[in-house]
Amino acid sequence: MTEDALIARYFAPLAGPGADGLRDDAATLTPSPGHDLVLTADAIVAGVHYFPEDPPASIARKALGVNLSDLAAKGARPRGYLLTLALPPDWTEPWLAGLTDGLREAAEAFGCPLLGGDTVRAAGPALLGVTALGEVPAGTMVRRPTARIGDRICVTGTIGDAALGLALRLAPDAAWVAGLGEAERDHLRDRYLHPRPRLALAATLRRYASAAMDVSDGLVGDLAKMLRGAGRGATVDLADIPLSPAAARAVAAAPDLLGTALTGGDDYEIVCTVAPDHLDAFRGEALAAGVPLAVIGSVEADAGAPVFRDGEGASRSFAAGAFSHF
Amino acid sequence: MTEDALIARYFAPLAGPGADGLRDDAATLTPSPGHDLVLTADAIVAGVHYFPEDPPASIARKALGVNLSDLAAKGARPRGYLLTLALPPDWTEPWLAGLTDGLREAAEAFGCPLLGGDTVRAAGPALLGVTALGEVPAGTMVRRPTARIGDRICVTGTIGDAALGLALRLAPDAAWVAGLGEAERDHLRDRYLHPRPRLALAATLRRYASAAMDVSDGLVGDLAKMLRGAGRGATVDLADIPLSPAAARAVAAAPDLLGTALTGGDDYEIVCTVAPDHLDAFRGEALAAGVPLAVIGSVEADAGAPVFRDGEGASRSFAAGAFSHF
Structure with a gap:
């Protein structure tokens, strides 16, 4: 299966507005007027962040969830995500189908559609790298180092x-x-x-x-x-x-x-x-x-x-x- | 070396506006008024997209360059990038120093600062996954499937x-x-x-x-x-x-x-x-x-x-x- 065929079968159905069915080399995203984008990236790796034998839909949920948790903590509303997927030598279509089913369910639950990504083969463990984009009214991202005495x-x-x-x-x-x-x-x-x-x-x-x-x-x-x-x-x-x-x-x-x-x-x-x-x-x-x-x-x-x-x-x-x- | 120490030493100096020295869990980005963001993601893997023995600064240049090439083709001006870096078991500090030197040089040359990312260990080849963000005046992204007869x-x-x-x-x-x-x-x-x-x-x-x-x-x-x-x-x-x-x-x-x-x-x-x-x-x-x-x-x-x-x-x-x- 070529990368193009794999994208068409498994990832194109997940594409959100601005991603045009993943038929182009990039997606567009326009923040709501008066809003900043909030950007975060977290990757999970088989054998480090999850068990290789975990259900693929659970792995998908985790990859997206750990990123949307960062957006939530920053006060942001999700707008979409990009996925870098490294497939190990022993990947199978049923596993990928389970993974993309999980991505679809999680993206719907979290209101965060797929905007793009890349799929590569790697002679190592599976890796899912997500970049998640959210938005906040301009200047209102909740920061980490701003606690005050007495809070x-x-x-x-x-x-x-x-x-x-x-x-x-x-x-x-x-x-x-x-x-x-x-x-x-x-x-x-x-x-x-x-x-x-x-x-x-x-x-x-x-x-x-x-x-x-x-x-x-x-x-x-x-x-x-x-x-x-x-x-x-x-x-x-x-x-x-x-x-x-x-x-x-x-x-x-x-x-x-x-x-x-x-x-x-x-x-x-x-x-x-x-x-x-x-x-x-x-x-x-x-x-x-x-x-x-x-x-x-x-x-x-x-x-x-x-x-x-x-x-x-x-x-x-x-x-x-x-x-x-x- | 902990991940936090590694970020502080090697990646924080690369952080652009909105990334606050990578001291928070997310970055902000505000497109220019009247502009759409353009998003793309491409990963490169040792032994697939480059030779493991290539100079690390060259690997960095390639990781960023292949993404900015997509932005250029879509008519977009770069605004920043996020990097997912999977380090193989045999990574060394000199290699990482060379890589981040290369990222800094390429980001300066291309006008595209680091906005965030994640570093993970993986029992496999090195992987650099970049998500690049650019912008175009609203509605002007150059598309792929829009060629006309006679062009x-x-x-x-x-x-x-x-x-x-x-x-x-x-x-x-x-x-x-x-x-x-x-x-x-x-x-x-x-x-x-x-x-x-x-x-x-x-x-x-x-x-x-x-x-x-x-x-x-x-x-x-x-x-x-x-x-x-x-x-x-x-x-x-x-x-x-x-x-x-x-x-x-x-x-x-x-x-x-x-x-x-x-x-x-x-x-x-x-x-x-x-x-x-x-x-x-x-x-x-x-x-x-x-x-x-x-x-x-x-x-x-x-x-x-x-x-x-x-x-x-x-x-x-x-x-x-x-x-x-x-």
């Missing part, structure tokens, strides 16, 4: 599920795994496989967040990175970090898993800072948007790694720091 | 040098290679290594070309693809296809190399169609822009593969059709 630190959803889902897959016979119900195991595995970018919160972040980023490399490391950029520190109450019932049960069975949950990757939740005066309005809008929100701490003047306090007020440190996909 | 077919520069440069590297002891002077061999090798996107012609193409694309997979196959989209055919005079002195000497020594020259890849010239009434103005502006131009044939009503005529009026066919990098 409250908020996170969406629950933290650590994906890291525990990965741990579960790497050591399915661990004692803590046996203590979970099947639905709890499914929940953790699903969180690892299927990022849920918090696009519903994007407009609310633009209105109220002083700084934001998505949590992709572990809450501990990502929060530290966000505040390092601002030259600030923080105190966080461990008890306020939201855990799912499955994660809470896992951590109760094996307390060391708290470190895994807080320093592992792939949450694709949002951590942000909000001035105290805006907190009620922010929480109200998040609730209306259906996005669970927890306040976990405050930004403090002292630069340095955030301090995590347990129920007795003692500070805990997490040796792993940030998870690294690299 | 003249033009190509920039010279055709086949890069394909012969590749052939020379694959078979340096071939008889035809020995017949070339050292400067001629250098010319062919350089054309393979270093695409020269025809950005100087972009505005002229917008004014006069009815259709255009860049020649990346061989003139024979690319012209056929352009006209297939229009449902048209063409007659091309082989004698009018511009060859460099080095390519002409190679073809004189080994006539079969004409097929290599016309169906091999990596020219990164532009093939376009221009209405006869516009031809003089188009040629005048190309001359003023310093872009050599040749008229090689005409668009005809009959659909079907373009016919290539030799000096006696006999038609020649080229079995290889289009070169495939895939």
Whole structure:
């Protein structure tokens, strides 16, 4: 199968407005009047960011989801994406069909059509490199290094599920795994496989967040990175970090898993800072948007790694720091 | 070295306006008022699109050049690019330093700064995936399938040098290679290594070309693809296809190399169609822009593969059709 035939069969049906059925060498995109484009690129590689045996539709969902999570954290509405796909020597048409089915479903769910890309063969693992484009009203992209002293630190959803889902897959016979119900195991595995970018919160972040980023490399490391950029520190109450019932049960069975949950990757939740005066309005809008929100701490003047306090007020440190996909 | 340290040392110095030193998770880009963005993505892979032992600065130039060639053919002015870089297990800092030096030089030469990207490790060959963004006045992107009957077919520069440069590297002891002077061999090798996107012609193409694309997979196959989209055919005079002195000497020594020259890849010239009434103005502006131009044939009503005529009026066919990098 030639590259042109492959594009016509598998990718052309995914093409959005401006991509003209992928029949040209480039696509056009016009931002809404008065808007900036927001650009981000993240790649996932078989054996590094996902298991080669994962369902291809899940791999597709992850490739798009990890990028749209960045757009959501920046307050942007998706406009489209380009895909660089490196196919390994053993690729098959059913795998590619599953992948493109997953891309279509994810793009529809996220409102982010395909605008272009490239398919290459490589004598190595499969790689999906996505460039995602979103837009915000001019000058309103939510930035990372702009937290202010006294701001409250908020996170969406629950933290650590994906890291525990990965741990579960790497050591399915661990004692803590046996203590979970099947639905709890499914929940953790699903969180690892299927990022849920918090696009519903994007407009609310633009209105109220002083700084934001998505949590992709572990809450501990990502929060530290966000505040390092601002030259600030923080105190966080461990008890306020939201855990799912499955994660809470896992951590109760094996307390060391708290470190895994807080320093592992792939949450694709949002951590942000909000001035105290805006907190009620922010929480109200998040609730209306259906996005669970927890306040976990405050930004403090002292630069340095955030301090995590347990129920007795003692500070805990997490040796792993940030998870690294690299 | 962590990914963050690698970004700070090697990539942050390349960041353009809107990328804020790569200190955030996304960049902003605002098209000029009244302009559309033009988007394209092309990846190059070690051992497929270049030799792993090529100088890293040349690899960088190629990664950016093949993308900007697409922008040029669409009449677009570059605005910036995002880079997905997959590093093989044996990557070294000197290699990365050479690569980023090459990216900086090419980005300056082409007026196209780095806006973002991602660096991943992969248990396979190095891969550079570029997404390039340009802009055109709204609605003026030069399209591929819009050639009209009677239009003249033009190509920039010279055709086949890069394909012969590749052939020379694959078979340096071939008889035809020995017949070339050292400067001629250098010319062919350089054309393979270093695409020269025809950005100087972009505005002229917008004014006069009815259709255009860049020649990346061989003139024979690319012209056929352009006209297939229009449902048209063409007659091309082989004698009018511009060859460099080095390519002409190679073809004189080994006539079969004409097929290599016309169906091999990596020219990164532009093939376009221009209405006869516009031809003089188009040629005048190309001359003023310093872009050599040749008229090689005409668009005809009959659909079907373009016919290539030799000096006696006999038609020649080229079995290889289009070169495939895939």
